[in-house]
Amino acid sequence: MRRRATLHFFIAASNFGAVFWITRSVNVPINNELAAWNPAAPPANWAEARDLWNHSNVVxxxxxxxxxxxxxxxxAPRPLAGGSR
Incomplete structure (x- = not known):
């Protein structure tokens, strides 16, 4: 049981790390770039930035x-060994 909990902990922690890394490495830099754009005249590659942001957000x-x-x-609660009483 403890081994299973350890496995789930590492799954949760590694995926949380992935969320943090993607946010920090992809989404935030794109957001910072977007903040500097002129809304009336976005750059020619605005669709590429949007698509990259959307893809990284799905991941x-x-x-x-x-x-x-x-x-x-x-x-999650686990059933007791030997059945419940």
């Missing part, structure tokens, strides 16, 4: 969901 969302599932699995 980040999946990693966040897996992190949540791993954490929830740690906290």
């Amino acid at each position: 980040r969302t999946v990693a966040a969901a897996l992190s949540f599932a791993g954490a929830a699995a740690i906290l």
Whole structure:
């Protein structure tokens, strides 16, 4: 049981790390770049930036969901050995 909880902990922690890394390395730099753009005259490659942001956000969302599932699995009640009484 402890081994299973440890496994779920590492799944949750690694996916949380992925969420943090994607946010810090991809989404935030794109957001900072977008903040400097003139809304009336966006650069020619604005669609590429949008597509990259959207793709990384999908990956980040999946990693966040897996992190949540791993954490929830740690906290989920387990049946007692030998059946319930």
